[in-house]
Amino acid sequence: MMINARSLPRPNAHDRYRPVYHFTPPSGWLNDPNGIVHHEGRWHVYYQHNPTQPTWGDIHWGHASSADLLTWRDEPLALAPSPTTADGQGCFSGSFAWVNGTPTLYYTGWQNGVQTQCRATSQDLMTWEKDANNPIIPHPPEHVRQDDFRDPYVFQHGKRWYMVIGASLHHDRGAALLYRSDNGQQWTYLHVLHTATRTDQGVMWECPNFFPLGDRWVLVVSVWPKLGARYFLGSFEDERFTAEREGVIDGDGGAFAHLTAVGPDGRLLQWAWIDEQRHRDLIVPGGWAGVLSVPRQLALVDGDLYVQPVSELTQLRDKLLCGGEVLIGPTEPTGFQGTHLDLQLTLEADIEHPVHLSLLCSPDRSEETILTFDPGARLLKLDRSRSSLDPRVNRDSQRVHLALRRGERLELRVLLDGSVLEVYAGGRACLTSRLYPSRTDSVLGRLTAERVTAGTFTVWTMGEDKGPPR
Incomplete structure (x- = not known):
């Protein structure tokens, strides 16, 4: 039997794990x-x-x-x-x-x-x-x-x-x-x-x-x-x-x-x-x-x-949630929320301490996914151990080697799209993952550093007005 893909119904558009711009x-x-x-x-x-x-x-x-x-x-x-x-x-x-x-x-x-x-x-x-x-x-x-x-x-x-x-x-x-x-x-x-x-x-x-x-x-x-x-x-x-x-x-x-x-x-x-x-x-x-x-x-x-x-992906940016210069520290996190986001983070050169970006957090942080750049270990790490309370999802952590040159600033581009996460580090390293939080209120995000660090941080919502297929 010949099947025409155009005639197949798309599954529930309200599926929270289904991406909108992937x-x-x-x-x-x-x-x-x-x-x-x-x-x-x-x-x-x-x-x-x-x-x-x-x-x-x-x-x-x-x-x-x-x-x-x-x-x-x-x-x-x-x-x-x-x-x-x-x-x-x-x-x-x-x-x-x-x-x-x-x-x-x-x-x-x-x-x-x-x-x-x-x-x-x-x-x-x-x-x-x-x-x-x-x-x-x-x-x-x-x-x-x-x-x-x-x-x-x-x-x-x-x-x-x-x-x-x-x-x-x-x-x-x-x-x-x-x-x-x-x-x-x-x-x-x-x-x-x-x-x-x-x-x-x-x-x-x-x-x-x-x-x-x-x-x-x-x-x-x-x-x-x-x-x-x-x-x-x-x-x-x-x-x-x-x-x-x-x-x-x-x-x-x-x-x-x-x-x-x-x-x-x-x-x-x-x-x-x-x-x-x-x-x-x-x-x-x-x-x-x-x-x-x-x-x-x-x-x-x-x-x-x-x-x-x-x-071309920048054309899908909708609402600017936060943007500009920030001082990132351990006690006063920079907060935001959303499940379909485009985030850009640039840090001052030659940092020597870890910086953490948390995504899809619940208010009590019982669910939370943490992306960490550790310059000492020369690693970009994704901690998924608390990404979901559901034991039927993969919660293994991921990592990739990332060694910055002397005088080089960390530049992160993070694309979050429902359950899909893509992380690009200055073009030289990439991490791709899936996240399935079980709580509907796991939509919060926070940016922290183990010592006060200067940088720029912008967050946009993505794909809300993507429009019909072209």
């Missing part, structure tokens, strides 16, 4: 963002989707589009499993490419535990025809299992097409495999593009991206199982990648399956999947699961990868 599916399950492209004035984002249940399974490709990166219109489903074929049990993740002017999706088919690479084409980005020769890559190379072979990322370099596939070597080390094609249809395996060299780099690499940025090439991989996203910076010459630097995009696995695309203005934008971190019993009644991050802009700064929310 994209969610009309109903059912969402995970990885897939092919992303800008065409004729609109962004098109495809994504992993179960249209009938808010749980993983029966994976299709959902589709949404936007003229402004802020408001999204649900489009018809792009891909659905075809029984008895290579994708009979799921159309898994992949990417988009213009091949000789034809919109083309590359994706992983799943059938009876076997992963193969498939292809579909379109004339209008709405209806897609699967290649009669699917699977176009039926087998992995030596030392890669048939179920460790997925998520093709396709790009053109010079006159040739290249595909990078996520894999595991000997089911022990994450790897990105490189293929080459002259026409985007027949593919030749070349070699391992890059592989894990340490145990903390993971057993399996999923959702690889490989793209130029400035004078460098960037390889982004999602480290399975849910160990976050890593990037490697280096050179790509003679079809060989030499990694020179590495880092973490999202610490502690809060976001996953990052996917990158170039906009008409040359900006390099990226989306990621933010999963549910609560028990199935709490998810199913709501009828939806999974969120995409806000669009993020990537840049190369001082030879390293920087990640920030796109500037």
Whole structure:
């Protein structure tokens, strides 16, 4: 049965955990963002989707589009499993490419535990025809299992097409495999593009991206199982990648399956999947699961990868709750309240003591989530131990390394959207999380420091007048 996403009812708009300015599916399950492209004035984002249940399974490709990166219109489903074929049990993740002017999706088919690479084409980005020769890559190379072979990322370099596939070597080390094609249809395996060299780099690499940025090439991989996203910076010459630097995009696995695309203005934008971190019993009644991050802009700064929310998000700011210069101390917190907010905090340079930002607090603070920058430990930490009184939600704490240079000020951008939290630290560190307070009065916030600290702090409400889809 063909399902049209536009006909599916959106779950209760009054669901307090459902974000208002992050994209969610009309109903059912969402995970990885897939092919992303800008065409004729609109962004098109495809994504992993179960249209009938808010749980993983029966994976299709959902589709949404936007003229402004802020408001999204649900489009018809792009891909659905075809029984008895290579994708009979799921159309898994992949990417988009213009091949000789034809919109083309590359994706992983799943059938009876076997992963193969498939292809579909379109004339209008709405209806897609699967290649009669699917699977176009039926087998992995030596030392890669048939179920460790997925998520093709396709790009053109010079006159040739290249595909990078996520894999595991000997089911022990994450790897990105490189293929080459002259026409985007027949593919030749070349070699391992890059592989894990340490145990903390993971057993399996999923959702690889490989793209130029400035004078460098960037390889982004999602480290399975849910160990976050890593990037490697280096050179790509003679079809060989030499990694020179590495880092973490999202610490502690809060976001996953990052996917990158170039906009008409040359900006390099990226989306990621933010999963549910609560028990199935709490998810199913709501009828939806999974969120995409806000669009993020990537840049190369001082030879390293920087990640920030796109500037368009400021258009969603509504009421200014507080703003201006502040003296932050331990006894008189700067207070605010709200569940859909955009916060910016800039502190004086060379602070030596922790600063705390509390969110979604109840009046008695029995529920409270605390974001702390500890300059001595060089950590940005998110304490979720009291984020909810409900034991069925994930309350593990998260952290990411953040070492400020001498004379550098801390600059935090915090996006709170119902249950979604994204934290950006000067472009150099990112934490993504989910928060599910059980009390309806857990809406308060406070800013404190262990010693008096000067800074600027602004808080806006967000998305109250987002308007209809465009």
